[in-house]
Amino acid sequence: MTSQPMPRQPTMQDVAAQAGVALSSVSRALSGHPDVSPAMRKRVEDAAAALGYEPDLLAQSLRRGSTRTVGFVVRDISNPLFADIAKAAEQTLRHAGYSMLLTNSDGSTDIEAENVNLLRRRRVDGLILSSVSETEQRTLEVLRSTRIPIVLLDRETQSVAASAVISDHYHGIRAAVSELLTLGHRDIAMVSGPREIRPTRERLRGLVDAHRAAGVPLRDDLLRLGSFAEDFAGRHTKDLLALARPPTAILAGGIQSAVGVLTTLAERGIRPGEDIGFVGVDDLPLLRLFNPPISVVTRDSSRIGQFAAQLFLDMVAGAPPRVEVVSTEYVARASSGGPVGAAAART
DNA sequence: CCGCAGCGAGATACGTGAAT
DNA sequence: ATTCACGTATCTCGCTGCGG
Structure with a gap:
């Protein structure tokens, strides 16, 4: 042979x-x-x-000192919001001749630091980062040690020279809470991620300011801030419902949080919009199947992805880092109501 | 253990011959 | 004399593997 x-x-x-x-x-x-x-x-x-x-792309990269590749570090790949953002970013980057490498941190700062370092060593030309934490030193160190353009998603860190796409969570949440208060809710719970990151801080600020503006005292024991994970939201929803004075409305700050809250409510036979007020943050196609329909605070996720990619491209072209703000919008639907709202409407 | 060649693409300095 | 369109030679990148 x-x-x-x-x-x-x-x-x-x-x-x-x-x-x-x-x-x-x-x-x-x-x-x-x-x-x-x-x-x-x-x-x-x-x-x-x-x-x-x-x-040979490898040889080209060797010669040029550039891989025409951008790393996208996602906190949680199972979150549909990130799928939309990544899709839009990839499209924009592809048109500019770049490929995107996606990694998932699974909500772990360890994995995130590893991923960021791995992408750096792969000589990506830039990083788009939805960080698990704003204070994780190992990730920050790696980011500081690299000279490539960095775009942060919804995070602010002074210690790293980076561009950022941030969402105006404050106004969306403030509008939502203001309406809940107007409907008569006085015991409003919020289940969301850790206070260490910007989205949670901004959402909390919106919640606090809406209460202050309405002259309604805020119940600290109804704030459940710690993780965006579904099981965290589910666990705390059970806990909230068991309180002597349970909330009359729940605000779920994140898609996975909404799934956790809604699942627990469903298990208990509690209907959002009829037995309890409910507002979700970030839209999910399945939420449209609810009846009464679910109120949400939405933002344009495609725009976030496009902005992120564009900020990277601008920095490659020599522009200094800058921040783009994406607005959020409160879309009021029937689920904001509930028994308190109905009672308030009758008086 | 050290130095060096080699991998592939591409940038660049420099040379050449022809056209303008 | 200058410009164009090409050629040659050499260097670079980061890393591996070889021989001394």
């Missing part, structure tokens, strides 16, 4: 030999350099086509 040698991928050298021209001419002809005659360009292109030549 005669073993055929593995056919090697054609290189620039092969194209040059095939076309009978110099290596540098192949390089110029294929990379759009102006000093190339139409005849030479055609000759090189024909040779490349005949050989099925494709540039």
Whole structure:
């Protein structure tokens, strides 16, 4: 049996030999350099086509010192919001000639620090980061040690020179809570992520200010801030419902939080909008199946992804870091009501 | 243990011959 | 004399593997 040698991928050298021209001419002809005659360009292109030549991206990266790759570090890949953001960012980056590498931190600062470092070592040209924490030193150290453009999603850190896409959580939540208060709710719970990150701080600020503006005292024991995880939300919803004076409305600050709260309510046969007021943060297609329909504080996730990619591209082009703000909108539906609302409406 | 060649693409300095 | 379109030679990147 005669073993055929593995056919090697054609290189620039092969194209040059095939076309009978110099290596540098192949390089110029294929990379759009102006000093190339139409005849030479055609000759090189024909040779490349005949050989099925494709540039070696690894070698290109080696030579250019750039991989045309952007790392996207996601806190939780199972969150549909991030799917939308990543999709939009990838589209924008792809049009600009970049590929995106996606990693999932699973809510762990350890994994996140590892992922960020791995992407750095892979020589990505930039990082888009939805960080687990704003204070995790190991991640911050890696970010500080790299010179590539960094775009943070909904995070603020003075210690890192980065661009950021932030969402105006404050106004959306404030509008939602104001309406709950107007409907007669006095015991409003909020289940959301840890206070160490900006979205939670802003949501809390909106909640506090809405209470202050309405002259209604805020019940601290109804604030359940610690994790965006579904089981955290579920556990605390059970706990809230068991209180001597349970909440009349629950605000779920995050998609997974909403799933956790709604699942627990469903298990107890408690209907949002009829037995208890409910507002979700960030929309989820399945929420539309609820009856009465679920109120939400929404934001344009595609815009967030586009902004993130654009901020990276601008920094690559030499622009200084800057911040883009995406607005949130309270979409009032029937689930904001509940028994308190009905009672208040009757008086 | 150290130095060095080699991998592939591409940038660049510099040379050449022809056209303008 | 200058410009164009090409060629040659050399260097670079980060890392591996070899020989001394």
